[in-house]
Amino acid sequence: MNTLLQKLRFVVALFFAVALVACASGPKQVFHSFQINGRYDGHPNAEGKYEGWAKDVDLLAYSYGDQYRMVRNSVDEPRSPVYKGLNALPYGPSGVSGPMPVGEFLYVKWRIKATGEVLEDRVDLRERLPQNMTNHTLTFVPDGQQLHVYIETPFPRKLTRTDPSRPWVVAEKPTHLPSSSKRYWVYEIYPVLEAYPTPTNLTPEQIEKCLKLEFLCAVDKPKK
Numbered sequence: 001m002n003t004l005l006q007k008l009r010f011v012v013a014l015f016f017a018v019a020l021v022a023c024a025s026g027p028k029q030v031f032h033s034f035q036i037n038g039r040y041d042g043h044p045n046a047e048g049k050y051e052g053w054a055k056d057v058d059l060l061a062y063s064y065g066d067q068y069r070m071v072r073n074s075v076d077e078p079r080s081p082v083y084k085g086l087n088a089l090p091y092g093p094s095g096v097s098g099p100m101p102v103g104e105f106l107y108v109k110w111r112i113k114a115t116g117e118v119l120e121d122r123v124d125l126r127e128r129l130p131q132n133m134t135n136h137t138l139t140f141v142p143d144g145q146q147l148h149v150y151i152e153t154p155f156p157r158k159l160t161r162t163d164p165s166r167p168w169v170v171a172e173k174p175t176h177l178p179s180s181s182k183r184y185w186v187y188e189i190y191p192v193l194e195a196y197p198t199p200t201n202l203t204p205e206q207i208e209k210c211l212k213l214e215f216l217c218a219v220d221k222p223k224k
Contacts, residue, residue: 029099033137038091040179058088065103110142128189149190155199
């Protein structure tokens with residue numbers, strides 16, 4: 001009986017030891033976001049209004065790394081029965097935010113509606129992402145035959161000191177194809193690798209707060 005108990009305790013201890021090793025050796029989890037916005041991200045039309053890339057392009061597949069199923073999907077191998085039988089994937093705006101592995105690559109497959117041409121691109125992100133992806137957002141724009149990849153930082157572009165409920169003033173137009181660049185500092189990492197932006201409108205203290213996603217991080221405290 002004692003021998004059986006000892007064996008049972010050994011098996012249980014071994015199970016937990018293996019589980020702990022598996023957790024420790026798993027991919028590092030970083031709180032950040034992956035976003036798709038084919039409705040609003042894109043070029044302005046003849047009237048100057050910005051239209052999304054979904055007007056011209058069908059999204060067929062995407063994969064931000066291969067460690068997390070919620071940031072990959074395909075019309076050929078849908079991650080859920082909800083997407084089965086679709087001719088194209090939903091183009092958003094949608095996204096995933098939370099602790100997840102930082103992807104080593106981004107794969108996107110798309111179809112140009114006007115011609116039916118199907119294109120795909122796989123971008124190696126290992127030398128392109130910021131050193132710390134915490135509270136940053138990865139997004140992409142299939143622009144005709146070219147894929148563009150962007151990082152949205154948590155830094156508002158411009159301050160307003162008159163209305164604390166709006167810690168930024170929306171600029172006249174975005175700085176890049178993502179519509180979020182009207183409000184936040186955004187930079188391109190593919191095919192052009194731009195430098196990480198310096199939010200000159202923010203103090204070092206505000207930058208630190210924004211990196212922590214503190215509410216109204218860019219608003220100065222009222223003077224007493």
